[in-house]
Structures are given as structure tokens and as C-alpha cells.
Amino acid sequence: MRKNILFALFVACITMALPVRAQLVIEITSGADQLLPIAVVPFGYSGTSPLPEDVAGIVESDLQRSGVFEAIPRENMLSLPNSSKNVFYRDWRLLKADYVLVGGVENNGNGTYRISYELLNVLTQSRVGKREALDVKPSNFRDAAHFISDKIYEQLTGIRGAFSTRILYVTSEGDRAAPTYKLQVADADGHRPQVIVSSKEPILSPSWSRDGRNIAYVMFRNRRPSIFIQELASGKQQQLTQFRGLNGAPAWSPDGKKLALVLSKDNNPEIYTLDIATRRLERMTNHYSIDTEPTWEPDGQGIIFTSDRGGNPQIYRLDVRTKNVERVTFEGNSNTRARMTPDGRYLVTVQKNDGNYHVALQDMNTGRVQILTETYLDESPSIAPNGSMVMYATSDRGKGILSVVSVDGLVKYRLPSAQGDVREPAWSPYFK
Amino acid sequence: MSVTKLGKFAVIGLSAAWLAGCSTTASDSDTSSMASEGSEASTSDSTYAAGEDGSLSSVIMDDQADAQQNADLLAGVATVFYFDFDKSIVRPEAREALAKHAQFLMDNPDARIVLEGHADERGTREYNMALGERRAKAIMRYLTIQGVAAAQIETVSFGEEVPVAFGHDASSWQLNRRVEVRYE
Numbered sequence: 206m207r208k209n210i211l212f213a214l215f216v217a218c219i220t221m222a223l224p225v226r227a228q229l230v231i232e233i234t235s236g237a238d239q240l241l242p243i244a245v246v247p248f249g250y251s252g253t254s255p256l257p258e259d260v261a262g263i264v265e266s267d268l269q270r271s272g273v274f275e276a277i278p279r280e281n282m283l284s285l286p287n288s289s290k291n292v293f294y295r296d297w298r299l300l301k302a303d304y305v306l307v308g309g310v311e312n313n314g315n316g317t318y319r320i321s322y323e324l325l326n327v328l329t330q331s332r333v334g335k336r337e338a339l340d341v342k343p344s345n346f347r348d349a350a351h352f353i354s355d356k357i358y359e360q361l362t363g364i365r366g367a368f369s370t371r372i373l374y375v376t377s378e379g380d381r382a383a384p385t386y387k388l389q390v391a392d393a394d395g396h397r398p399q400v401i402v403s404s405k406e407p408i409l410s411p412s413w414s415r416d417g418r419n420i421a422y423v424m425f426r427n428r429r430p431s432i433f434i435q436e437l438a439s440g441k442q443q444q445l446t447q448f449r450g451l452n453g454a455p456a457w458s459p460d461g462k463k464l465a466l467v468l469s470k471d472n473n474p475e476i477y478t479l480d481i482a483t484r485r486l487e488r489m490t491n492h493y494s495i496d497t498e499p500t501w502e503p504d505g506q507g508i509i510f511t512s513d514r515g516g517n518p519q520i521y522r523l524d525v526r527t528k529n530v531e532r533v534t535f536e537g538n539s540n541t542r543a544r545m546t547p548d549g550r551y552l553v554t555v556q557k558n559d560g561n562y563h564v565a566l567q568d569m570n571t572g573r574v575q576i577l578t579e580t581y582l583d584e585s586p587s588i589a590p591n592g593s594m595v596m597y598a599t600s601d602r603g604k605g606i607l608s609v610v611s612v613d614g615l616v617k618y619r620l621p622s623a624q625g626d627v628r629e630p631a632w633s634p635y636f637k
Numbered sequence: 638m639s640v641t642k643l644g645k646f647a648v649i650g651l652s653a654a655w656l657a658g659c660s661t662t663a664s665d666s667d668t669s670s671m672a673s674e675g676s677e678a679s680t681s682d683s684t685y686a687a688g689e690d691g692s693l694s695s696v697i698m699d700d701q702a703d704a705q706q707n708a709d710l711l712a713g714v715a716t717v718f719y720f721d722f723d724k725s726i727v728r729p730e731a732r733e734a735l736a737k738h739a740q741f742l743m744d745n746p747d748a749r750i751v752l753e754g755h756a757d758e759r760g761t762r763e764y765n766m767a768l769g770e771r772r773a774k775a776i777m778r779y780l781t782i783q784g785v786a787a788a789q790i791e792t793v794s795f796g797e798e799v800p801v802a803f804g805h806d807a808s809s810w811q812l813n814r815r816v817e818v819r820y821e
Contacts, residue, residue: 430794453767
């Protein structure tokens with residue numbers, strides 16, 4: 206990954222004209238037919254010092270991955286305007302672009318740059334909204350680009366963009382018999398990874414608090430698992446549980462006060478809730494089967510979890526107040542590790558059919574189930590906070606990688622990793 | 638459990654008979670854990686019973702055995718036990734080695750073991766944590782039924798996180814579905 210970033214910087218240094226796709230580690234594996242064609246014109250820049258990032262390139266790649274847009278290739282562009290004043294709409298009609306994004310970067314001379322941009326509608330030959338400007342430090346160019354992508358996405362779809370979000374994931378690298386496990390956080394496009402915790406013992410099940418400030422995860426110490434929570438900004442880490450047996454699958458409640466988790470201290474794996482401030486533990490399930498993989502409904506009234514109480518593992522819903530349990534999934538040999546879209550409309554699960562594990566989407570209103578993926582050993586689906594995309598872990602030629610699929614199943618791309626196995630993506634909520 | 642007290646003079650071959658008693662007199666938690674395997678549990682019960690053969694009955698607890706003899710007894714005894722896919726049934730071929738571990742633990746009440754359960758890479762990670770634990774508990778149950786004190790045994794699951802074989806095929810998966818006996 207570091208290599209990629211260095212390479213990206215190198216490319217940015219020598220020229221701004223190179224197609225940005227060469228730097229990106231994202232690969233679209235299939236696409237939808239009804240995509241909105243948009244031309245993201247390289248931003249104008251007259252300065253002499255090299256820019257840290259190609260902002261327009263990042264925006265283009267964000268939009269391309271969204272499952273909504275189709276980017277007009279730079280090499281096809283007939284002109285490279287950087288303001289609405291020098292846009293010839295005929296050029297863009299010829300390229301069948303519905304929208305054009307133009308912009309420019311200026312050095313403010315005080316260590317910051319001004320990035321300004323305008324979104325233009327080719328059909329009406331008019332600007333969508335105002336010309337916007339951002340003053341940013343060189344280290345924030347990628348943030349600025351994702352911010353612009355969020356704005357455009359929201360303006361044209363009415364749905365909040367999720368390009369400024371981040372992902373947690375676990376890697377294992379080095380000697381396979383004694384690997385190093387790392388919990389990492391990166392931008393949603395896989396860039397700017399940072400190691401949060403590194404250990405010679407397993408790390409798994411990373412989870413975000415609803416405000417995105419804290420994370421929870423499972424880490425082994427002295428060959429036994431514990432649940433930890435950690436504040437991302439300060440790095441302050443707290444060990445929350447260390448019971449005999451399982452200490453697993455932490456999931457933050459929507460109000461941020463509790464974790465749902467799995468303990469087997471009373472013999473079987475059961476779902477508990479732990480009040481983080483008071484450390485009060487409440488047992489939520491009571492069944493001799495495996496109960497695990499809890500996740501909260503968006504309103505916090507229900508906990509969705511995996512249980513094999515019916516024979517094969519399926520998804521069940523627990524009413525937090527009454528502790529009544531009802532079965533939710535019925536299709537497939539098994540369904541495990543569910544996550545719910547933020548609007549509560551869809552449930553994604555790992556569904557097993559004929560020995561294959563794929564990500565399935567169940568409509569909670571109609572019960573209709575759609576298989577979204579066709580890769581190998583798919584697991585750990587995690588939904589973007591705007592409900593548009595699902596990131597999941599899969600295996601490619603024996604190596605763990607992360608992939609993304611749109612909730613309609615039409616757009617797929619993957620985030621190849623530089624080294625080792627990558628797994629257990631957890632998509633962040635919106636920040637602030 | 639009363640089985641523990643009988644350990645010193647119990648003949649291993651008797652354990653099958655004791656198992657039946659156990660599943661009716663065990664505490665609630667034990668009962669529920671037996672039942673937890675649904676159809677697997679009933680299969681495993683009958684496997685223990687049906688599989689008891691002459692060779693195992695001939696392994697008799699030696700009340701006089703000293704520590705050295707016990708250590709000798711464990712030399713070369715298997716410490717890794719394998720399982721079928723999505724199953725936690727102790728296989729018949731595991732019994733001879735488990736009997737030796739059980740004898741050692743009964744003769745050395747201060748000895749402690751950790752049973753580390755593992756799963757193959759298929760299925761979701763936290764479910765596999767639960768499955769690894771279920772396997773470790775199946776071995777634990779086998780040992781306690783033989784008379785080992787539950788306090789001597791701890792179960793820990795690593796799920797699919799620590800494979801020993803790195804292929805993505807049936808033979809690697811088989812090697813990874815295991816419980817390892819680790820003396821503390």
C-alpha cells in the first residue's frame with residue numbers, strides 16, 4: 206500500500222496529465238447499464254510546485270465506484286476547461302456526458318491551496334448550484350476530493366455520499382505459520398491505511414461506535430480472547446471483557462452506551478449486552494445452541510443474530526425489551542453474520558448454498574432474497590452508511606481480499622491489498 | 638459430578654455406562670450443552686457406547702503409578718484430535734489417546750490442560766469461534782466422563798484464525814478442524 210502511495214506521489218510529481226486510474230488500486234469487475242455519464246475534467250493548476258494529489262482523478266474514481274456514474278475517459282476529452290466560462294457544451298454533448306465537473310487549484314501561498322469546482326448540466330447548459338471553494342493543506346487533498354464527491358453524489362442522486370467514510374479491516378502477513386495480525390483503518394477507497402493494533406495473536410471482529418470515534422474488537426492475549434474498545438483519536442485502549450471461553454463479536458448499540466457481545470461463560474455461546482459505563486452485563490439469549498454475531502437494528506429495539514437453534518445456522522431477531530426471539534431468514538442451507546441497512550429495509554447475510562458462501566440481500570418488507578456475489582468464500586459483509594454498497598471479504602487465488610458490491614448487485618469492484626490476507630471490513634458510520 | 642470420585646478405580650470401559658447416567662443426572666448446564674448439538678449429540682452418545690471395545694477396556698487406571706510412569710504414558714500420545722465438517726463428534730480413533738490423557742490427569746490432579754478448538758476457513762468467523770469451542774467442549778466432556786475433574790480443563794476457541802494447513806481444499810480443511818491438547 207505504501208508503495209502505491211509513493212507511486213501515486215511520484216506520478217503526481219511528474220505530470221498531472223497521466224490518467225489517474227493507473228494509480229488506483231480499484232478494479233471494476235462488472236457494471237450496470239443505466240449509469241449517469243459524467244466528465245470529471247482534470248482541475249486546472251498554474252503553479253510550479255507539484256500538487257500532492259490529483260483531486261479530479263480521486264473524484265472521478267469515487268464516482269466511478271459508486272454504482273451510479275460512468276466517467277468519461279480523460280483521453281477522450283476534446284478540451285480541458287477549468288471554469289464554466291470556457292466550457293463548450295457541444296464538446297460534452299458529443300461525448301454523451303450528462304454532467305461535467307470542472308475546477309481548479311491555486312496555491313494560497315500560506316501552506317494551503319484553494320480548490321474550487323463547478324458542476325455543470327450539459328443538457329440544460331447551466332451550473333448545478335454555485336461554484337464552491339475549499340482551502341486545504343496538502344495533507345488534506347484526498348479529504349477535499351472525497352468531500353467534493355460526496356457533494357456531487359448528493360446533488361445528483363439525493364442520497365448522501367459515503368466517500369468521506371473509512372473502513373476498518375484486519376490483515377495477517379508474514380510467515381503463515383506465525384503471522385502478524387494487524388487491525389487497520391483506511392479511507393473507504395483503501396488509501397491512507399494506518400495500523401491501529403499489531404499482534405502476534407489473532408485480532409478479529411472490528412466494529413465502529415455509531416459516532417465513528419470509538420472502535421471495538423476482539424484480540425487474543427496469552428492465547429485467550431478479550432474484547433477491547435479503543436478511542437481512535439487518542440489510541441486509548443480498554444480491555445472490556447476477559448471471561449472464560451468466548452469473548453466475541455462486539456457490536457455497538459445505536460445510542461453508543463452498550464455493546465452487544467458473545468460470551469460462553471455460562472457454558473453456551475449467548476448474546477449479552479454490556480453497559481460500557483456501568484459494566485453491567487445482561488444476558489439476552491438463553492438457548493443451548495450457538496447464539497452469536499449480534500448486530501443492532503438501527504432503532505436499537507432489536508438485536509439481529511445468528512443461531513443454529515433450528516438445526517442449521519439462520520438469522521433471528523431478538524426483541525431487546527421482551528427478549529422474544531423470532532426467525533428472520535428461511536432461504537439457503539444457512540445464513541450467518543447479518544448486517545442491516547441504516548433504513549432497516551434490507552438485511553445482508555452470508556448465505557450458504559450447495560457448499561458455496563455468498564452475500565445475500567433480504568428485503569425485510571417482502572422477504573425477497575437476492576444473491577449479490579459470486580466470488581469464493583464470501584464473508585463479513587458491511588454496509589456503507591448510506592446503504593448503497595456492501596463491502597465484504599472474499600478469497601482470490603488463496604489470498605484474502607476486500608470486494609464491494611452495490612445493493613442492487615450491479616456494480617462490483619475490489620480493493621486488492623499490497624501484502625498478506627485482508628479480511629473483516631467494517632464500514633464506518635458518517636463522521637459528525 | 639460423582640464420576641470424578643470414581644476415577645481412581647474406574648475401568649475406562651465403564652465410562653460408556655457412566656455416560657448414560659451422566660446425561661440424566663448432569664446439571665442443567667451440562668444437559669443443555671449435550672443437547673446443544675441436536676442430532677450430533679445423540680450420534681456422539683451412541684458413538685461412545687458402540688465404539689467401546691476390548692482394547693480400551695484393557696487400559697486400566699493404575700492407582701500406584703508415579704509421575705514418571707505417567708509422563709512415559711503420555712510420550713507419543715496424540716495431542717491433536719480431528720473433526721468432521723460442522724461437527725463436534727469425538728471420533729472413535731481419538732479414544733485411545735484421550736483415555737491416556739484422562740488417566741494422566743486423574744493421576745496428577747494438579748495438572749491442567751487447555752483444549753484449543755479450531756475450525757476450517759469455511760463459514761463466518763465468529764460462528765467458527767463458537768464451533769471451535771463446541772469441539773473443545775466435546776473433548777472436555779469425553780475427558781470428564783472418564784473421571785477427569787472439570788477444574789483441570791479449560792476450553793478456548795481460536796475459530797478459523799490459526800490454521801495449520803494453508804491450502805483451500807478438503808485435505809487442508811480436515812487438518813484445521815481440530816482440538817489441540819496443551820498442558821499448562
